[in-house]
Every structure is written in structure tokens, then in C-alpha cells.
Amino acid sequence: MELIKCFKALSDKTRVRLLYVLQKYELNVNEIVLVVDMIQSGVSRHLKILMESGLLTSRRDGSFIYYSAAKNENIKTFIKLIDQSLEKEKLTGQDVKKAREMIKIRQNKTKRFFKTVAPQWDQLKKEVLGNFDLNSMIMKKISFHGNISDLGCGTGELIESLSVEVSHNLIGIDSSPEMLELARLRLSGTDNAELRLGEIEHLPMKNKEIDTAIMNMVLHHISQPEISIAEVYRVLKPGGIFILSDFEKHNQEKIKDIMGGSWLGFEKEKIKTWLTDTGFHLKTIESYPVNHGLTINVFTAKKQTFKEKR
Structure with a gap:
């Protein structure tokens, strides 16, 4: 991890917001767009800079790419500084609340799935196992x-x-x-x-x-x-x-x-x-x-x- 790249990446307030929320929740681009209320192209550009700096990590799952803060000791230091400076800010509080809602939407989707398949669940498992x-x-x-x-x-x-x-x-x-x-x-x-x-x-x-x-x-x-x-x-x-x-x-x-x-x-x-x-x-x-x-x-x-x- 290059420290200069990290400092440059965090010179933009939007990227600081993104890192703050992504160290708490792993989200895909569509979810991030809803959280920070920006157009997708802008979000993707900020994510690219954070990825290149080493502050973010990503994983592909099917057709989606999920982003979260990287985990190492140097980045923990950055996160600690960001937490101290942003934890009382209204905007970042709203970001975290929206991110939590994204996770809740996923949980509700799972509940709806099981509500539908419950009677056939044992048979569905057998089809795979x-x-x-x-x-x-x-x-x-x-x-x-x-x-x-x-x-x-x-x-x-x-x-x-x-x-x-x-x-x-x-x-x-x-x-x-x-x-x-x-x-x-x-x-x-x-x-x-x-x-x-x-x-x-x-x-x-x-x-x-x-x-x-x-x-x-x-x-x-x-x-x-x-x-x-x-x-x-x-x-x-x-x-x-x-x-x-x-x-x-x-x-x-x-x-x-x-x-x-x-x-x-x-x-x-x-x-x-x-x-x-x-x-x-x-x-x-x-x-x-x-x-x-x-x-x-x-x-x-x-x-x-x-x-x-x-």
C-alpha cells in the first residue's frame, strides 16, 4: 500500500464517505449509488480510485461486484482517523443508516424466498445434494x-x-x-x-x-x-x-x-x-x-x- 496514493484518494470528501460506510458494510455498486445518492458513473470513478490506492477490496459474486474496506493494520489506522472525524457528522450517519437498509432489503428478500419455497424445501435440497x-x-x-x-x-x-x-x-x-x-x-x-x-x-x-x-x-x-x-x-x-x-x-x-x-x-x-x-x-x-x-x-x-x- 502506497501512503501517498491513500492520502490522495482520501483528499475527496465523497471517497472519505465511501470508505467510512464500506468499512461497516459490504455493498455492490447499485446499493452504493442509493446510499450516497450519486450517479453510477461518479460512484464507479471514486471506487476505482479507492481500489487503486489499496483502501478497498472487491469480490465478484455472479453478475455483481461487492466492495468493502481492505483489512490490514495500515488501513485500520486510516479508518480510525476517519471514524474520529466523521462519526458525529449528519451526512455519514445518514449513509450508514441507508447502508443498513440495503442489508435489510437483502434479508427481506431471503425471507420472501423461504416463504415461497418452504413446502418444497426438502425436495429442493435433494435436487442439489x-x-x-x-x-x-x-x-x-x-x-x-x-x-x-x-x-x-x-x-x-x-x-x-x-x-x-x-x-x-x-x-x-x-x-x-x-x-x-x-x-x-x-x-x-x-x-x-x-x-x-x-x-x-x-x-x-x-x-x-x-x-x-x-x-x-x-x-x-x-x-x-x-x-x-x-x-x-x-x-x-x-x-x-x-x-x-x-x-x-x-x-x-x-x-x-x-x-x-x-x-x-x-x-x-x-x-x-x-x-x-x-x-x-x-x-x-x-x-x-x-x-x-x-x-x-x-x-x-x-x-x-x-x-x-x-
Whole structure:
């Protein structure tokens, strides 16, 4: 990173505004245009300068490019200076509020998707997973003690299987009322399962409430994956296990039509970084081929105890 380029890039107030909001939210060009209320050509020009300076990073997901502030120690220093100078300004406060609304729009789109597909969800999953029994594979990784939570439990398929093996509490959480209603019907004869309505980014759980957390093919539906991973860390007890499965990064837009989502999968290194930056110790990564030429990666991580951190 060249410091002179950074200072030049930040000599324009609009670019300072953009960096301020993009260190809080990852947005695509269309969303940024709405946030700062500028024409697209102007926004694209400012983004180009910020990218060339090294202050921004980008990722392509299907036909969209998403931008966010780069993450390294030098840039953190710039961000800190910007935060101190802009955090009380009315305009940047409005920018952040609008950016938050963009994320809410994505979340509402996901809710509408699941409201529509809930009755067919189990069949839609099978179309993509084929004969691969992901639930059975997940169960092999679980130590059946303590409280277990399925985060983004959908129709309750995994919890139903777990209820046979587990005598402790099972907690299923989902943001879709339609999915949870199907889960309630499925689990009506189960006495050790509890279902809660809530967002994965703001889990309706106490700190250190559970021993094992499962996030099974959910992460690609979440606009801000780092926040959801941090939430898992919060609700896990020290020594607790986190099992996360999702697609390897791909370019098949049609999969969004089948299974929805904000992301076309993830590179292994991206999820590994999110886990380790949050404080998890990554134990294993396993990969499994499924239909449509896709691959599912399964990560097993541990929330270290105080003694292990030392």
C-alpha cells in the first residue's frame, strides 16, 4: 500500500464517505449509488480510485461486484482517523443508516424466498445434494452431550434425527416463520427440541448457552457472514464445537434460483479466515462433491478454553 496514493484518494470528501460506510458494510455498486445518492458513473470513478490506492477490496459474486474496506493494520489506522472525524457528522450517519437498509432489503428478500419455497424445501435440497446425506455426515461429527443448536434449522430435518440420539436440549433457530411452522409439525412428537424465531446475525440466545453449534448450508444466505460467525462464538461455551457446511465458491447463478442465497459459495480460505479471526481453532475441513458439479465444504472448529488460549 502506497501512503501517498491513500492520502490522495482520501483528499475527496465523497471517497472519505465511501470508505467510512464500506468499512461497516459490504455493498455492490447499485446499493452504493442509493446510499450516497450519486450517479453510477461518479460512484464507479471514486471506487476505482479507492481500489487503486489499496483502501478497498472487491469480490465478484455472479453478475455483481461487492466492495468493502481492505483489512490490514495500515488501513485500520486510516479508518480510525476517519471514524474520529466523521462519526458525529449528519451526512455519514445518514449513509450508514441507508447502508443498513440495503442489508435489510437483502434479508427481506431471503425471507420472501423461504416463504415461497418452504413446502418444497426438502425436495429442493435433494435436487442439489443428490444422494449425499449431509445430515448423517454432520451427526458423525457431533459429541452427543450438552446443548446442541441447529442455526438456520429450516424444516427441522436435522433436529429430528438428533432427537433420537440426544437426551439434552436441542435448540433450532430460523428467521422464517414458514420454515419453523413446518419444523414444529415435524417435531410435534419430540420432547427435547425447542424452536426459536430469530436472525442468525442476532441469535436469540444467551452468552455461552450451548455446547455444539451447527450451521448447515446457511452461511450463503447471510449478507454479513462475519457477524453470524461472531454470534456463534458468543453463544458457544469454551471448548464448544462449531460445525459449518456450505458450498465451495462457484459461478452457477441457477443455484440461487433453486436454493436462494446472497453468495455463490465461499473459498475455503475465506471461511478459514473468518473462523480464526473470530477466535476459533479450526480442526478440520472436508469436501464432498454433490450435484451440478458443486462441492460442499464442512468445517469443524473449536472455541478454545482460557487455558488453551494462553
